[in-house]
Amino acid sequence: MTTAAPRPTDHRSRLRDTKTAPYWLDRPEHPAPLPRLTADTTCDLAVVGGGYTGLWTALLAKRDHPERDVLVLEQNTCGHAASGRNGGFCSPSLTHGLANGVERWPAEARLLHRLGLENLDAFRRDLDTHGIDCGFTRGGKVTVAATPWQAEGLKGAHALAHRFGEHTRLLDGAQLREYVDSPVWTAGLWSPDYALLDPARLVWGLRAACLDLGVRIAEHTEVTALTARHTGRVRLATPYAAVGARQVALATNIYRPLLKRLSLSMIPVYDYALTTEPLRDDQLAAVGWSGDHGITDAGNQFHYLRKTDDHRILFGGYDAVYHYGSPVDEARTQRPATFDTLAAQFAEAFPALAGVRFSHAWGGVIDSTTRFCMFAGTAARGRVSYALGFTGLGVGATRYGAQVMLDLLAGRRTERTRPAMIRRPPVPFPPEPVRYLGVEATRRSMAREDVDGRRNLWLRTLDRLGLGFDS
Template identity: 80%
Template sequence: MTSAPETPHPADPRTRLRRAAPVPYWLDRPGSPGAAPRLTEDTRCDLAVVGGGYTGLWTALLAKRRFPKLDVLLLEQRTCGHAASGRNGGFCSPSLTHGLANGVTRWPREIGLLQRLGAANFDAFARDLETYGIDCGFARTGKVTVAATDWQARALADAARLAHAHGEPATLLDRDALRDYVDSPLWSAGLWSPDYALLDPARLVWGLRRACLDQGVRIAEHTEVQALDTRPRGPVRLRTPYAEVRAGRVALATNIYRPLLRRLSLSMVPVYDYALVTEPLTDAQLAAVGWTGAHGITDAGNQFHYLRKTDDGRVLWGGYDAIYHYGSRTDDALTQRAATFETLAGQFADAFPALADVSFSHAWGGIIDSTTRFCMFAGTAARGRVSYALGFTGLGVGATRYGATVMLDLLAGRRTEATSPAMIRRPPVPFPPEPVRWLGIQATRASLAREDEVGVRNTWLRTLDRLGLGFDS
C-alpha cells in the first residue's frame, strides 16, 4: 500500500516561500522611472561616469554641483540601481571603514580622522537628500546588535568600550533591557547604536537619478562600456556596443562588474548575499516579538543576519550565507538560491517563534564587492584622467558619497583631507589567483562558521588577522 505524500507543515520553509517573488522587494513597486535611451551616436563629454549605482550617481551629481557647466555623461549597462544599489538592506552607517573595530585594526593612527570624515559625510548625505528633495525614507532610527552566545555578548562589551574610547555613543543591553527593542529566545544581550540610519534603497537610486537629470547630467542606460582606450594624448575613449565616447575625465563606479582596468582584477571578489521579505505584519504580530520601534537589528555572528521593517509593515531578513563561486563567477541566475532561502526562512522561525507561520513575499540575492580589508579603496590611472572608487563590501551605502568626493578630488588633482588617509593612498592586498583564491575563501568561511559555534578563532583565522587579510560580506 502506497502512503500519501506528506503534507508540509505551515511553518515548513518551502510552504512559506511558495509565493515569494524572485525579485528585490525594493524594485518591485510603483515609482520606477522609465529607462533612459541607450547611447547610439558617438559623443564627447567633460566627465564620463561608468556605473549607475549610488557611487556613480553621487559622482555625477556632485560634479555638477562643483562645476555647473561641466558636461557629465553617466553610462549604465542595465538600468540605474539594478545591481547592489537596489538590492541591499537599506542600512546606512556613518562608518567609512566597515565599522569602528575594522578601522582601528587597520589604521589605528588615522582612526580619528576617518571617524571625523565619516561623520561629516553622513551629515552631508542627509543634507543633500533634503537639498535635492530626495524622499527615500532616510531616518536616523538607530540599530541594535544582538548576541546569541556568551562569547558574542563579551564581544559586544568590547565593542561598547571601543566606541566610548572613540567618542561614539553605544549602550550595552542585558536581556531585560533588550526586550524593549526586540524579544527573541535566541538573543540574550545587545548593543544599542543610535547613530545609524535606515532608508529605502530603490527610492534613493531613483531620487539621485532624478536629481542628476534635473542638474543637466546626461544618462544613457542599457549602454555597457566594453573597453577604455587611455592613449597618452587626447581624450579617454570609451567603447560601447553602438557608439564611442570621448571624455576628458572618467570616473569608474562599476562595483564588482568588469573593472575596465586590468590592475583591479584581483582587488575584489564577488560575494552573493541573500534576503527575504515577509508579507505585511500587523502591529499585534510585531508587538508579540517586542519590535515596536523603527530601529534596525543585526546579530553579532560572523555569519550575521540583518533585519529591519519596511514602510508597509513587512520585515526584511537577510544575510548569513556569503557565497563565492569559483573563478569569481557572476550570473543573474546566481541571485536565486533555494537552499539559502530555505535556511533563512527556517532561521527566521527560530528567532521569532510567534511568527513561524508568516509567509514571504520576496526572495532575492545580489552581489557584494568584497575586498581583503572589507571597505572601499580608490585611485587613479591614465595619468590622472581616470579615477575609481570600488570595494565597498557591506556597510557601504553611506560611504558611496565619500567615494564620489574622493574620485572628483583625484580627477581634479587636488590633495584634500578626503584623499589623505592611507585607506585611499594605499590599495588593499589583492586576492590570490585561482585555485588558491577559492580554497582560501572556503577555508575562511568554514573557520568563521566554526568560530560562531565554539567562540574560538582557529589558527587559519589568527594567521589572516596577523596578515591583515579577510573575507566578509
C-alpha cells in the same frame, strides 16, 4: 543564531508564493528606462556605472560645476544591481565598522571616524537639498548576541565606541526586549548613529536629481573598453557608440573594472534576503519591535533585519557565497537552499510570527576586498579615477567615494584623499585555485567560530597578515 538548525517543519510552506525579485525594485514607481547611447559623443566627465557611487559622482560634479558636461553610462538600469538590492542600512563608518578601521589604520582611526560622521551628516543634507525622499531615518541600530562569547564581544565593541565618543549602550535581556523580543538573542548593543533608508527610492532620487541638473544618463549602455589617448581624452567603447571623455570616473562595483590592475582587487560574494508579507501592529508588538531601528547579529555569518515602510520585516545575510572563478551572474542571485535556511532561521528567531509568509526572495553581489572596505585611485596620468570595494556597507560610504574620485581627478590633496585607505590599495586576492581554497577555508573557520567561540590557527594567521573574508 549560530546554525541553520533546528528547522521548523512548516517553514518551507511560507516560501510557496514568494516572488523571486528584489522587494525594493518590485514597484510601479520604478522609472522607465532611459535610451541607450547610439551616437558617438564627447563629454567633460564620463561616469561608468549608474549605482550610488556613479550617481553621487555625477550629481556632486555637476552641482559644483554646472558648466561641466557629465555623462553617466549604465549597462542595465540605474540601481539594478547592489544599489537596488541591499538592506538599506546606512552606516556612518567608512571602514566597515569602527573595529576594522582601528585594526587596520590605528594612527588614522580618529580621522576616519570623524570623516564618516561628517559624511553621514552631509548625506542627509544633500537628500534635503535635492528633495530626495527615500525614507531616511536616523533610528539607530541594535547588534544582538546569541552566545556568551558574542555578548563579550559586544562589551568590547561598546568600550571601543566610547573611546571614540560614540554613545552606545549595552542591553541586557530585559532591556533588549524593549527593542526586539526573541528567544535566540540574550544581549545587545544600541548604536544611535545609524540610519535606514529605502535603497531603490534613494537611487531613483539621485537619478532624478542628476537629470534635473542636466546630467546626461544613458541606460542599457555597457562600456566594453577604456583606452587612454595621447590627445588628452579617454575613449570608452560601447556596443553602438564611442565616448571621448576628458576625465572618467569608474563606479562599476563588482562588474569588470576596465583596468587590468584591478582584476584581483575584489571578489564577488553573493548575499541573500527575504521580506515578509506586511505585518499587523499586533504582530510587530508580539516581537517587541516598535522603533525604527535596524538589527544585526554579532555572528561572523551575521544576519541583518529591518522594517519597511509598509511593515514588512526584511531578513537577510548569513550565507555569503563565493563561486570558483569569480563569476558575476544574475542566475546565481537566486539560491533556494539559502532562502530555505533564512526561512528556518526566521522561524527560530520569531516563533510568535508562525505562519507569516514571505513575499520576496532575492540576492545580489557584494564587491568584497581583503580589508572589507572601499579603496580608490587613479590611472591614465590622473584622467581616470575609481572607487570600489565597498564590501556590503557602502550605502553611506559611496558618497564619500564619489568625493574622493572628484578630488583625485582635480588633483586636490584633501582630508578625504590623505588617509592610507585611499593612498594604498588593498592586498590583492590570489589567482585561482588558491583564491577559492582560501575563501572556503576562511568561511568554514568563521562558521566554526560562531559555534564554539574559538578563533582557529587559520583565522589567527589571517589576522596577523591583515587579511580575511567577511559576510
